Every structure is written in structure tokens, then in C-alpha cells.
Amino acid sequence: MLRNYLHRFETEPVGALLPSSSGSQQSALIDLGAMHPAKRAVRWTCKACRFVDTRQVYSYSDHALRCNACGGDVDVWPAFQAAQVRHEWLPKVLSEAMAGEGARAVELLPYRLWRLAMLPTASGSVPIYLLRCGWHVDYEPVVRALVEEEAASQMVLTTSKVLTRDIGDSSRMVVPLIQVAKLEPQGLLLDLDRLGGLVVPAISVRMRPRDDNLWFDVSADGSRLRMNGQDLFLYRKQRDFILALAEAHASGHRRPKLEWVLRRAKYRGQVTSPRQICARDDFARFIEWNNGEVAVRDEVLPKSTVDPSQVHSSRRRSASSD
Numbered sequence: 001m002l003r004n005y006l007h008r009f010e011t012e013p014v015g016a017l018l019p020s021s022s023g024s025q026q027s028a029l030i031d032l033g034a035m036h037p038a039k040r041a042v043r044w045t046c047k048a049c050r051f052v053d054t055r056q057v058y059s060y061s062d063h064a065l066r067c068n069a070c071g072g073d074v075d076v077w078p079a080f081q082a083a084q085v086r087h088e089w090l091p092k093v094l095s096e097a098m099a100g101e102g103a104r105a106v107e108l109l110p111y112r113l114w115r116l117a118m119l120p121t122a123s124g125s126v127p128i129y130l131l132r133c134g135w136h137v138d139y140e141p142v143v144r145a146l147v148e149e150e151a152a153s154q155m156v157l158t159t160s161k162v163l164t165r166d167i168g169d170s171s172r173m174v175v176p177l178i179q180v181a182k183l184e185p186q187g188l189l190l191d192l193d194r195l196g197g198l199v200v201p202a203i204s205v206r207m208r209p210r211d212d213n214l215w216f217d218v219s220a221d222g223s224r225l226r227m228n229g230q231d232l233f234l235y236r237k238q239r240d241f242i243l244a245l246a247e248a249h250a251s252g253h254r255r256p257k258l259e260w261v262l263r264r265a266k267y268r269g270q271v272t273s274p275r276q277i278c279a280r281d282d283f284a285r286f287i288e289w290n291n292g293e294v295a296v297r298d299e300v301l302p303k304s305t306v307d308p309s310q311v312h313s314s315r316r317r318s319a320s321s322d
Helices: 002-011 024-032 089-099 141-148 192-202 236-251 258-264 282-287 308-316
Strands: 039-046 052-056 075-078 080-083 106-109 113-121 123-133 154-158 172-176 180-186 187-191 223-226 230-233 287-290 293-296
Touching: 002 024, 002 180, 080 223, 089 113, 089 123, 089 187, 089 192, 089 223, 123 236, 230 282, 236 258, 236 293, 258 293, 282 287
Parallel strands: 123 154, 154 172
Antiparallel strands: 039 052, 039 075, 039 080, 106 113, 113 123, 180 187, 223 230, 287 293
């Protein structure tokens, strides 16, 4: 569904009228707000200057239509239902998925380039952008706009599934949106774990001085848990969870109550399992939980090993509440 929508989003001219279909996909896009509702439209040809245009009309008085170019009489073709892509929808929902409800994308180039959000890391914030690609795009203004942002590192999400080499360099990562998101009837689903995983490893993370009671290291912002030379990266509210767990360990509580850690991390009542916080398999390699208690493991489990009870719980619960 996302692939079909992105094809329309990136290739159709802004404001273009698309013949409306009775298909479920277009209906779902209209319900989500990604497209304007279908309305009556007509295509016409000017009798005087031969200018051709298509427009939506709200009455059946087609005889009253006049040419937009010269004002002359027009010949009207049979009416049809037409819809339009809402080009402001995608940057809006992506921005809210990253920065929270009410966040707004900043348009840097009209209908071409948006700054979606700033991804916080221990070494600074990394800006995330959305680039609307197309068949024939001049990328020089895009590169200039990105350079003017003066960011040490940047990530650009593109609507094309093909990497746009014209804008990539050593400090700018280009990622097709299709790799980190999917579109369902209930809305756009963005894989924040994968998105963050693409950014964080390339950036140095400042680790806090190790407490005498701890056998692991945690970064100052909770974005990285390090143990036995291996790293677990954490994003958004997952960081609050690991900082609360580290606080309990530092106070001598080797197996704190899960309820206390969730409350300390300000998770809501519907979260009852760490699997709802992070569904990645590597999370269970570092963190164990049982009988209402949670702890950082003494040693990281091998990648081929996962606690059977936690595998079972992951099958019953869906992914992250982040």
C-alpha cells in the first residue's frame, strides 16, 4: 500500500486530479487523510485558443464554464470523479511519529524537502528530512538547502526506493522510506527501532562513569547499554526504561519490580511487559524478566539463544508502544 501511495506522492504534479477508483486502497487513503475526497470533475477544451484543462466543479452548470486562459467558451468532456493527493499529509504524520503528536514538519523547499524532526543522541541532535523524489528533479537546490542547515550529520528519507546518489555524502545518510515504514488501513507505521539503529551506531555515544554496583555501562541519555563489549541501542522512551533499571541496580536492587521500573520511566498502565517496550530479539539478550521482576543479565546471551518464556510472550504481544 505504501509503495502505491508513494508512486502517486512523488510522481504526480502537485494539485493533479487523479481519476477516482472504487478500490479499497484509494478509499483507505482518503479515510487516512492522505488524499482529498473524490469530487466531480470535468475536462474541457477552449473553442478559441484550444487550451485544455481539468478542474473540479461543484455544480452541474457546465455550460457556464469559461477558459482559464482567454475566457472563451469551452467544449466539455463527460464528467468523472477525481481525487487529489494531499502532499502535506506524509511529512505531517512522519514528524508526529518521530517527535510526538502536534509536531510539525518544516518545509524547506515547497513540496520537495521537509525537516521532520531532530533525533536526540548523546553527541547531539541529528535532523531527519523527507525528500519528495520524481522522474526529473534538479537536486542542486536540495543539496544547497541541506548544506544551509549546517548539521554535522543528517538523515534523508526519500520517497524513491532507489538510493538518490545526487544528495548523499560522508555526513548525510540517504534511506528509502519504504525500508523503515509501511502503510496500513489504520495509518502509517514507522519502525523507529530500525530508523534509530541506522543513525546511532555511526555517532559516538558518551558513556556515564560506571557505578561500583554496576556490571554494565549506560550512556548519559540511556540510548546505549554496553556489556561484555556488546551494545544494545535504545530509542525514545526505551531510554527512560533502561535509565530507571540502571538506577535500581545502582541502589543495590538486582531484581527490581517491573511495576516500579515502568512507573519510574513514566510508562502508562497498559504496558505490562518489556516486550511491549521493545520487541527486538537483542533486547531479551540483555534484559531478563520473570515473576514480575526485571534485571539486566549478568552476561549477554548469544544471538542464537533467547529465553523460551520470553519468546512465548513475544508471540502473544505485538510490538513496541513507543
